[in-house]
Amino acid sequence: MATYLPSRINGAVPELRAMNEALLQAAQTAGYAPSIRNTRPWRWRLTGSTLDLHLDRSRVVTISDPDARLATLSCGAALHHARVALAASGWKVKVLQTSDHSDPDHLVQLRIARGTTDSFAVQRMQAILVRRTDRRPVTGAPVAPADLAAITKSVEAQGAWLYLLHPDQRHELSAAAEYARRTQLPDSPWRDELAYWAGGRPERTGVADSAIASPMPGRNFGNYGSPKVSAEDDQTATFVMLYGPGDTSADWLRAGEGLSAGWLTATELGITVLPLSATIEVPATREVMKRLVAGVGHPYLVLRLGTIDSADSTPPSTPRLPTDQIIDRT
Ligand SMILES: Cc1cc2nc3c(=O)[nH]c(=O)nc-3n(C[C@H](O)[C@H](O)[C@H](O)COP(=O)(O)O)c2cc1C
Known part of the structure; x- marks a missing residue:
């Protein structure tokens, strides 16, 4: 890959x-991270030996996510992917919270120093390349308790938490998902926004039709919104709630790091993951989600985990934004 380096860097010490090349590769790896509606709402600024992560408001779905919470969570997933890439290539990473009150969308700054190659991170790089949102019906064996424990541990290592929804809570989730669907569907600005991001965008954002095609009614992301959560569907699926202690931008960013870490572990274990954000997007159902975690934390995202009883084990990949649209180099 041709590497552009400004003259200031070209003349600098090797x-x-x-460092500049490692940070560039980390930002490129972050492009594989999951994001709400595949909006990739982040922008990296690479300056010499520092890499800054910004929320890109131009790609926030403002009707579904007016406070950019889910966009910030998506940025957290990108941040975790970048950290894995750096650890895999032998760099120690320091993530500095930014205190620039004039620019609240400047989320963090990454600084690096030489370390040793992290073999765990090297393995995780493989998972980054094959991870996908899997919207197919869950038809395989239930997630084993040991696997759920491993996913939970990965999430917790990032400072977020995972709560297993019990069978009776699944009915409540189902009712909340249906309420969210009925609230969003008649809302024409919401439908327009969904239509804008569904079907795939020319600049390679959005959710492509190939990623959402599914034989089950109610699962067509483009026409009907998010897949249904119903007690009848996905009998062997496990539903969990990603949640955590607070509701600040830093909390949502951390939740995204937890989502990425847990999802990569799930991928390594052959467990499919489907985020379901409708109940978080609608304020009334977000309150219901809060009650589901017994009011002890803030709910960030519902996840359906499961296994697929199918010979074809990989759903199609989703397009990615070109690098020059997510990385600025100065
Ligand atoms: C915060 C967040 C919310 C999401 N919500 C949904 C959802 O409600 N329904 C859905 O089908 N996919 C959802 N997704 C998955 C994204 O659509 C998916 O990550 C994106 O299209 C990229 O595809 P990939 O994960 O296969 O790389 C969500 C992802 C994130 C990070």
């Missing part, structure tokens, strides 16, 4: 050049 170490600075190596």
Whole structure:
């Protein structure tokens, strides 16, 4: 890959050049992260030996996510992917919270120093490449308790939590999902926004039809909104809630890091993941989600986990934004 380096860096010591290249590759790897409606609402600024992560408001779905919470969570997933890439290539990473009150969308700054190659992260790089949102019906064996424990541990290592919804809570989730669907569907600005991001965008964002095609009614993301959560469907699925201690931007960012870490572990274990954000998007059902976690934390995202009893084990991939639209180099 041709590497552009400004003259200031070209003349600098080789170490600075190596840092710049590692950070560039980390930002590129972050492009594989999941994001709400595949909006990729982040922008990286690479300056010499630092990499800054910004929320890109131009790609926030403002009707569904007016406070950019789910966009910030998506940025957290990108941040975790970048951290894995750096650890896999032998860099220690420091993530600095930014205190720039004039720019609240400047989320964090990454600084790196030489370390040793993390073999766990090297393995995770493989999972980054094959991870997908899987909207197919869950038809296989239930998720084993040991696997759920491993996914939970990965999420917790990032400072977020995972709560297993019990069978009776699944009925409540189902009712809330239906309420969210009935609230969103008649709302024409919401439908327009969904239509804008569904079917795939020319600039390679949005959810492509190939990623959402499904034999089950009610699962067509483009026409009907998010897949249904119903007690009849996905009998062997496990539903969990990603949640955590607070509702600040830093909390949502951390939740995204937890989502990425847990999802990569699930991928390694052959467990499919489907985020279901409608109940978080609608304020009334977000309150119901809060009650489901017994009011002890803030709910960030419902996840359906499961296994697929199918010879074809991989759903199609979703398009990615070109690098120059997510990374600025100065
Ligand atoms: C915060 C968040 C919310 C999401 N909500 C939904 C959802 O409600 N329904 C759905 O089908 N996919 C949902 N997704 C999955 C995205 O559509 C998916 O990550 C994106 O299209 C990229 O595809 P990929 O995950 O296969 O790379 C969500 C993802 C994130 C990060």
